[in-house]
Amino acid sequence: MSTFNEEYSVPIKSAADIVVARQKGRALAIQLGFNGSDPTMIAAAISEVARNIVNHAKNGEIVLSGIHDSRRHGIQVVARDDGPGIPNVDQAMQYGFSSNKGMGVGLPGAKWLMDEFDIQSQVGKGTRVSMRKWVS
């Protein structure tokens, strides 16, 4: 697995950065050959994981990159933060579960929008969400 040259990092410090991240994500998705409703799906998934950073960690980043293997290519979105971490990841991935005022839609929703989804979280250290979508 190798990456394209482009790798964009968008710092997420406030709610306004969410919009920047999803616009960059949409632009990269189109550049990578996604069409139809896929760029919007990717932008929506980025919006949800970026919002997760703003709501829970205050400070983090979204790293966007093009990826490919022997058969296909796609986009990778990594959302990283150094926030409090998620004590129970399984619970956080349940639709409708929310630890604060949210709807509990964000993380499970982002998983549905993308092809691959991985979340790693350590209490006191932070959370890393990695998502991929392939051009179909």
Add this chain to the structure above:
Amino acid sequence: MRRQASCLLDPLKPVHVPILKQGGYLIATIQSVLSDADLLQLRDDLADRVGQFRSRGVIIDVTVLDVIDSFATRTLRGVAHMLKLRGADTVIVGIQPDVAFAMVQLGLTLEGVGTALDLEEGLAFLNAKAKRGGVVARTGGAGSRRSPPGPPYDSQVKRGGSRR
């Protein structure tokens, strides 16, 4: 596009969505991609104007929104329910096909909130609602010349009344 977005997203300068008065209705047409703070600003502005102009209906045109995520959905739903308590019906118009598809994938619904295809249908929706409620809409807009729409609107509106 990116440069434009960053200058519009100066957190110190909230984007005010222009709100037009059209007879007894208010029309808020979102002009650019909005941050969370801008959406909350729109909510507060609409709550004020509904009182100021004694409006019976509000149309929020979201045609330009690139994504309607969980926060935006929750906010729009909150705006509609809040305005309902102030005596005004809200209809969201212009949700793009891709945006709607992503909302479905995310499991997001605008339950209890009126939706219509575009501004014209939105006006027809409010006019039909006013007629059914026995309230004479104080409007002379293009929508009032349209024939009242059929049952789909009706069921949507009734469902809204029973929620929350």
